[in-house]
Amino acid sequence: MLSPTSATFSITNAGLSPSGSVNTAVTTPQTASTDGGFQSLNGAGTEASGGGVVRNPFNFTPQQYSAGRGSISKSDALGRRKGHKYRHSSIHASHMDSIFQPPPVRTPLTVPASLPMPTRKEAWWSMNSNQTARLAWCLCHFLVAGYVQFSGAGSLAMTALSRLLLFDAAGATVCVAVDVMGNFEVWKRSSIKHPFGLERADVLAGFGLAVFIAFMGLDVFSHGIQHSLENLGHHESHSAHSHARVATGSIDTASLLSIVTTLVSAVLLKNHVRIGRAVRLELMASWGKILSNPSHFLTLSCSTLLLILPFLNMQHYKSFDLIFSFLVAGLMIALGVRLGTSLASMLLMSYRSSGRDRRAVRDVIEGIEADPGVGKVEEARFWQVHYGLCMANLKLRCRGENDMTRVRQRIMNLIRQRLGEVKGVTWEITVQTAREKD
Known part of the structure; x- marks a missing residue:
């Protein structure tokens, strides 16, 4: 009976047993040889335990591998270069130079992509003496408009005159700004970013002035309607406006200052010339350089007619003041509409013929x-x-x-x-x- 502790093996019949099959001889690695035998790695045959010679069937020779790259020479490294070797050859270079040529040198564009925009400091230092004097006069123009407004608080006609002076002062300031910007190349020279320069900004500013004068006329209308409604009936006024008669000296001073300021702006400084061209009223074309401009004509006529107010009694004073203020407000709205429609055609890239020849x-x-x-x-x-x-x-x-x-x-x-x-x-x-x- 077999048991793990009493198992025995027989070796007489060339059987295998754990004790008999252990071979204490150390075998060396063998490689194949071309003659069908095996041999050891050092090229010599080894004798087996039975005494036979084992031959190597393949003629493989071992090579030593080193992980470092310091032992590889430059010539070997070039021979083992990765990638397409034909690209680095002289034949490839000669062919590629004829196929892929560098782009031709292009001449610079005559129209620049963009031009530098001047800063406020650069614009200030670029002003000449004439432009500086005109800017100072614009400040005086604003002061005169403010004086007329506060000195004639009880007269709608003087309020309308102050609005006209404010429009003239704003227009004169725009003219000075346009002349100052003309000192720089970006204003008139065309570029890809601004095909016509920045001169169209002058048209946009003029359109803003047209809207401004039209709204000032509507403001005078609203004040006149409010005062008319307050005078109806026997109730007391809820408005803080004073309806007392303006002093004669204040009216005369305001009128004379308005006339002098407008003449200086029109004759010496030549403001509102472009606005006069845009309006192009054929009826006023033959009235001279000053009166042919609707803005100057409206301001001068209003200032002159205000000199009549001190010679009227209280009843006629109120009627004349109200009617005259409504007339001036209507002319202000008409001027704004005419100027706005003319400049809007420029902004919309269209052409508007003059009133004399529509066809x-x-x-x-x-x-x-x-x-x-x-x-x-x-x-x-x-x-x-x-x-x-x-x-x-x-x-x-x-x-x-x-x-x-x-x-x-x-x-x-x-x-x-x-x-x-x-x-x-x-x-x-x-x-x-x-x-x-x-």
Whole structure:
């Protein structure tokens, strides 16, 4: 009976047993040889326990591996370089230079991408003596407007005059700011960021002044209606405004200061010239340089008529003051509407003909179509950029190639004769021509 403690093995029948199968001889690693035998790693055959020679069937030789890279020479490192070796060859360089060439050197653009904007300090130091004097006079203009406002608190007509003086002072300040900005290149020079410079900002400021004078007229209307309602019936006024008659000296002083200030601003400083061009009232065109400007005419006429107030009695004084203030307020609103519509057409990139010739643009297009060398006018656009620049873009087809130059010259002359009558306005005309297909 077998048991773990009494198990015995027989070795007579060449059987295996734990005690008999233990071989104390140390065997060396063997490698295969090409002749079908095995041999040890050192190339020599070893004898097995039975006395036979073991041959190596493969002719492998061991090599020693070192983890460090310091022992590798530069020539070996170049030979073992990773990546595409053809790229570093001279053949590749010669072929790639002919295929991939560097981009050609481009000439710089004549129109810059943008121009530096001046700071307030730079604008202040760029002012000349004339601009400084004009700015100081604008401050005096504001002071006169404030004096007229507070000295004539009981008169609606003097309140309306103070609003006109305030508008003139603000317009004069805008004119000085425009002249100061003209000292810098960014104001008139075109760039990609500002194709027409910054002169369109002058148009935007003028549009703001138009809205301002219109609202000042509405303010005078509201005060007049309020005073009229307070005088109805026998109740007491709930307003803090004083309805006492203004002193004669205050009226005379305010009127004379307004006249002198307006004349100096119009004659010496030439303010509101661009606003006068934008309004372009044909009725006032022949009244001279000063009176043809609606802003100056309105201020001077109001200041002159106020000198009549001291000669009126109390009853006529109130009636004249109320009616005259309503008249001035209505003219202020009319001036604001006319100026605003004219400047809005510039802001909307359109062209508005003068009141004398409303069909000027239509007549120009009809004159171009009547030319024998023009087959068809495909596109015609006329628009005013700012106070001093108008543009005309035309696209048409000509009947012959020889007529293109003549037609282009005739179109330019026709536009400048019919539409270029406004002083100080330059026309830029672009004519795109193509031959008419048979």
